[in-house]
Amino acid sequence: ENIPNEEAIARLKEKxxxxxxxxxxxxxxxNYFIDFNTMQLHYEPSIKSFMCRDVPYIDLCDLSEVRKGWESDRFNVIDAKFRRKLHASIGPKNLPQLEEENCFSLVFDNGMKTEDLxxxxxxxxxxxxKGLSFLIASYKDQLVNDEQTVWLNKQFREADKNNNKSLSFDEVITLLNHMNILMNEKHAKALFNMAHIHKHKMNLRELKEDTLDREEFLVFxxxxxxxxxLEKLFRKYSVNSTCIMGPEELRDFLVDEQKLTGSSSIEAYRLALIRGCRCLELDVWDGDDGEPIIYHGYxxxxxxxxxxxxxxxxxxxFKTSQYPIILSMENHLSIEQQIKMAELMRDILQDYLYVTPVDKxxxxLPSPEALVRKILIKGKKLPQLKPKKLIKLKKALDLNPIKESESEESDARDDEEEDEGDESDDEMSDNEITVEANDANIETNAENTSQSKTENKTQNTNNTENKEKSKDHNASNSDNHNKLGHTYKLAKEFSxxxxYCAAKKFVSFDDCLNKKKWKYYEMVSLEETKSESLSKNKTKNDDSDEDTAETGGEAASTVKSKFPYVNFTRxxxxxxYPKGTRTDSSNYNPITHWNVGAQLVALNYQTCDKPMLFNxxxxxxxxxxxxxxxxxxLRKGKEYGVSGKTSVVNSPTGKVKKVWITIISGQCIPKPGNSFEGEIIDPYVKLKVYGHSADSFEFKTDSVKxxxxxxxxEQSCEFIIRLPEMAFISFAVKDQSNTGKNAVLGQYMLAFRAIMKGYRTINLVDSENRPISPASLLVHVRFEDVADYWSPE
Structure with a gap:
C-alpha cells in the first residue's frame, strides 16, 4: 500500500x-504485463502453445476499475462456499494461494464482465x-480532456492488423470504410502522401514499406x-466573410444564436446505483443455509x-448521488430469515440505515436533503394496536410483537380517536390490522441505530422462543388466530x-384520501395496468376547491385536481411496478405514471429500451x-387532461411553445454495431416527440448516400408543444436500407425542459445507452411562447 505510484507503474512492465x-x-x-506504447494490458499463456501466435491484450480504455478481494459475481460464489466451510472442494489442490487477500478483479467498462485473478x-x-488503478484514472482524465484524440488512437490500434504500430495504405482504405467514408483510391492516395511526413524527409529507397505512423495518421x-x-456558420458572423470571428462577432453569435443572456447480478445493482437509481427492488426468499437469497420467484x-x-x-x-436510497423489499421470507435479514441490514448497511421512527x-414527508446518505426500507409494518385488541392478540397468539412504549403511544392516540368519534376497537377494519407479507411489495427506508450486536442477538433469541411457543400451541392458536381475523407473517425486527415508506394495501383513492385512515408516511404499490387505469379516473365532485399546503414554511394556494391520483400523490x-407477465424484463411507458404524480416508477435497468431512455x-x-x-x-394542482381529448389544460409553464429545429449535420456516425465490415451507410435522422398524446409529432430527413x-x-421542422413539462424529444440516426430493416446507428433522448436555444451538439449513444464518441449531430433549436393555455376541444 505504501509503494509510490511511479514504482508500482514501473513494475507493471515486467511479466x-x-x-x-x-x-x-x-x-x-x-503472464500479464503492460505495453505503455499502446496502453494495453497483454497476457499470454505461461507455456506457449505452438498454435498461439498473437499475444492477446486488453485496452486500458475498456476497463472501468480494479477491485481488491472477492468483489465480483464469480468470487462471490467462492466466498459463499468459504462461509459454508466447503472450501476443501474448491479449485485444484495446487492453488493454495486462493485466499481473498491475494485476489482482485478487472472490471470492464460495461460493468457486466470481469477478469478475476x-x-x-x-x-x-x-x-x-495500485498501478492499474492509477493508469485507469489517468486515462479517464485524458478522455475527459481530449476525447477526440483517445478515439483516434483507438481507431489506429484496431486498424493496425499486424501490430507494427503503423498503417499501410490498404489498412487505411479498410479504416476509411469502417469510418463510413466513401473515397476513391486516387483521392485517398493523395491525402495519404500529403500526410506521409517521413516520406518527404527520407529517400523512398530507405523506406521498406509505405506506411503512416501514429503522428502521420493524425495529420491524415x-x-x-x-x-x-461550420465554415458556413463562421462566415455568417465573421469579419469580411472569413473563417475568423473577432470579439464583437463572437458576442453577436452568442447573443443571437445561443441565447446566453436568457433564463440478477451483483453487477446489475452496482450499475443501477452508478447510473443514479435511488430505488432498488430486492425479491427475497429463504436460502438453504439459513440466509436470505435474491431471485425472481417461480x-x-x-x-x-x-x-x-x-x-x-x-x-x-452514494458514489453518484448523496441523496437517499429506498430498498423495496419483496418479502417471501419465513419469520426466522426475516430476523436474519434485519440483522444483515443493520450489520452491513451500518450508519447508512435509517431507523429513526417517524414523527407523528x-x-x-421530509425532503431528500434531510435524508442525505441514508438508506430507507419500504415494507409492511406491524400495526400499533389499541389496548383491548393488543390484550386479545397476546392471549390468542402468545406473542408480544409490540413494545410497551408503542402501547402507551397507542393509548394516547386511542383517546384522541374516541374524542373524534372514531371507530371502536371491535370495529377496526381489517386493512388496519392485517399484515400478510405475501401481499406486499415491501419498500423500506432504513438508517443504522446505536443498538449493539448483543441487543440484536437478544431480540433474535426472544423471537425464536416465541416462535417455538407458537409451534407448541399451534392448534389452539390457529383457532383463535382465525377468529380474530388477523394474519401475522412479519418479524418485529424487520418491521x-x-x-417513511410503510406499505399499505390499496383499496381505492376514496379510502386513501381519508386522513383518519391514512398517515402521511404510508404508501401504496400499484401494478402498471392498475396504475394506468386509475390515472384516468376523475372524482365525482368536480368542484375545484382550494386547500392550503405548507411549502417551505409559507402558505401556498393549491387547487384540488379532478384526478384523485394526483391529489393522493401530493x-x-x-x-x-411491472406486471407479472413481463418475464422478458421488458419495460412499460413511465410517462403515463409520472404525469399523474407517481414518484417511484420501477423499470428494469438491465433492459435498455425506449422507456429506459425516457427515465x-x-x-x-x-x-x-x-x-x-x-x-x-402536479404540485399546485392546475387542471390538465390525461387523455388529451376533453379537458382544458393549463400549460405547466403557463405557455404553449412553438419549436423550430434544424438538423444540420452528423459526425463520425458508425456502422451498425460499430462494425468494420459492411457497406458504407446512408444515414438519415428521425425526430419524434413523446409526452401528452396531443403533442405527438414525427419528422424524418432525407438520407445522405x-x-x-x-x-x-440542413433540413428543418416546426411543431407545437402544448405541455412542455411532459414532452421528450428523441433523435435517432438510422441507415437507409433497401433490403431489410433500417438499423439504428445512434440515438439520444432528452426532456424538452433540458433543451437550450441555439446551435447544439447532440452526442449519440448506442442501443445500450453507452456513448459512441465522437459520433454526434449538429442542430439548431429555436422556440417561443405562442399561447397561455391550450384546450384540446
Whole structure:
C-alpha cells in the first residue's frame, strides 16, 4: 500500500504470473504485463502453445476499475462456499494461494464482465491494483480532456492488423470504410502522401514499406475532417466573410444564436446505483443455509445472496448521488430469515440505515436533503394496536410483537380517536390490522441505530422462543388466530426498520384520501395496468376547491385536481411496478405514471429500451442525483387532461411553445454495431416527440448516400408543444436500407425542459445507452411562447 505510484507503474512492465479464475474448479495460469506504447494490458499463456501466435491484450480504455478481494459475481460464489466451510472442494489442490487477500478483479467498462485473478501473494496483488488503478484514472482524465484524440488512437490500434504500430495504405482504405467514408483510391492516395511526413524527409529507397505512423495518421485525419457547415456558420458572423470571428462577432453569435443572456447480478445493482437509481427492488426468499437469497420467484433466474447485494449497495450507494436510497423489499421470507435479514441490514448497511421512527406530529414527508446518505426500507409494518385488541392478540397468539412504549403511544392516540368519534376497537377494519407479507411489495427506508450486536442477538433469541411457543400451541392458536381475523407473517425486527415508506394495501383513492385512515408516511404499490387505469379516473365532485399546503414554511394556494391520483400523490408516495407477465424484463411507458404524480416508477435497468431512455432523460436534468422536482401543475394542482381529448389544460409553464429545429449535420456516425465490415451507410435522422398524446409529432430527413463520416442534411421542422413539462424529444440516426430493416446507428433522448436555444451538439449513444464518441449531430433549436393555455376541444 505504501509503494509510490511511479514504482508500482514501473513494475507493471515486467511479466507477472497470475491465475485467472474461470470457474470454481478451473484456473488458468497466465503472464500479464503492460505495453505503455499502446496502453494495453497483454497476457499470454505461461507455456506457449505452438498454435498461439498473437499475444492477446486488453485496452486500458475498456476497463472501468480494479477491485481488491472477492468483489465480483464469480468470487462471490467462492466466498459463499468459504462461509459454508466447503472450501476443501474448491479449485485444484495446487492453488493454495486462493485466499481473498491475494485476489482482485478487472472490471470492464460495461460493468457486466470481469477478469478475476489470483496473485502469488498480497504484495504483488496490491502493487498491480495500485498501478492499474492509477493508469485507469489517468486515462479517464485524458478522455475527459481530449476525447477526440483517445478515439483516434483507438481507431489506429484496431486498424493496425499486424501490430507494427503503423498503417499501410490498404489498412487505411479498410479504416476509411469502417469510418463510413466513401473515397476513391486516387483521392485517398493523395491525402495519404500529403500526410506521409517521413516520406518527404527520407529517400523512398530507405523506406521498406509505405506506411503512416501514429503522428502521420493524425495529420491524415485532419485532412479528412473538413467541416463545411461550420465554415458556413463562421462566415455568417465573421469579419469580411472569413473563417475568423473577432470579439464583437463572437458576442453577436452568442447573443443571437445561443441565447446566453436568457433564463440478477451483483453487477446489475452496482450499475443501477452508478447510473443514479435511488430505488432498488430486492425479491427475497429463504436460502438453504439459513440466509436470505435474491431471485425472481417461480423463474429460472440466478440466485444471489442478500448479504452480497447489501455489501454492493453499501459500497456504491452514494458514489453518484448523496441523496437517499429506498430498498423495496419483496418479502417471501419465513419469520426466522426475516430476523436474519434485519440483522444483515443493520450489520452491513451500518450508519447508512435509517431507523429513526417517524414523527407523528408532522403531516408531510421530509425532503431528500434531510435524508442525505441514508438508506430507507419500504415494507409492511406491524400495526400499533389499541389496548383491548393488543390484550386479545397476546392471549390468542402468545406473542408480544409490540413494545410497551408503542402501547402507551397507542393509548394516547386511542383517546384522541374516541374524542373524534372514531371507530371502536371491535370495529377496526381489517386493512388496519392485517399484515400478510405475501401481499406486499415491501419498500423500506432504513438508517443504522446505536443498538449493539448483543441487543440484536437478544431480540433474535426472544423471537425464536416465541416462535417455538407458537409451534407448541399451534392448534389452539390457529383457532383463535382465525377468529380474530388477523394474519401475522412479519418479524418485529424487520418491521422496526420501516418508517417513511410503510406499505399499505390499496383499496381505492376514496379510502386513501381519508386522513383518519391514512398517515402521511404510508404508501401504496400499484401494478402498471392498475396504475394506468386509475390515472384516468376523475372524482365525482368536480368542484375545484382550494386547500392550503405548507411549502417551505409559507402558505401556498393549491387547487384540488379532478384526478384523485394526483391529489393522493401530493402527500403520499406511490410506487408503480411491472406486471407479472413481463418475464422478458421488458419495460412499460413511465410517462403515463409520472404525469399523474407517481414518484417511484420501477423499470428494469438491465433492459435498455425506449422507456429506459425516457427515465435517463428525465433524471439527467438534475445531475443524475436520482431526484427531480415535480412539475408545477402536479404540485399546485392546475387542471390538465390525461387523455388529451376533453379537458382544458393549463400549460405547466403557463405557455404553449412553438419549436423550430434544424438538423444540420452528423459526425463520425458508425456502422451498425460499430462494425468494420459492411457497406458504407446512408444515414438519415428521425425526430419524434413523446409526452401528452396531443403533442405527438414525427419528422424524418432525407438520407445522405455513402457518407457516415460527415453527412450534411440542413433540413428543418416546426411543431407545437402544448405541455412542455411532459414532452421528450428523441433523435435517432438510422441507415437507409433497401433490403431489410433500417438499423439504428445512434440515438439520444432528452426532456424538452433540458433543451437550450441555439446551435447544439447532440452526442449519440448506442442501443445500450453507452456513448459512441465522437459520433454526434449538429442542430439548431429555436422556440417561443405562442399561447397561455391550450384546450384540446
Amino acid at each position: 507477472t504470473s497470475f491465475h485467472k479464475v474461470r470457474s470454481l474448479d478451473k484456473f488458468i495460469c497466465r 489470483v496473485a502469488p501473494n498480497p504484495e504483488i496483488r496490491d502493487t498491480w491494483v 485525419y485532419q485532412l479528412l475532417n473538413q467541416r463545411l457547415e 423463474t429460472l433466474t440466478t440466485k444471489i445472496t442478500l448479504r452480497d447485494v447489501l455489501k454492493t449497495i453499501h459500497k456504491y450507494a 406530529n408532522k403531516s408531510h 422496526d426498520l420501516v418508517n 402527500k403520499h408516495l406511490v410506487r408503480v 435517463e432523460a428525465l433524471f439527467a436534468m438534475n445531475g443524475k442525483c436520482g431526484y427531480i422536482l415535480k412539475s408545477e401543475y 455513402n457518407n457516415g463520416f460527415n453527412p450534411i442534411w
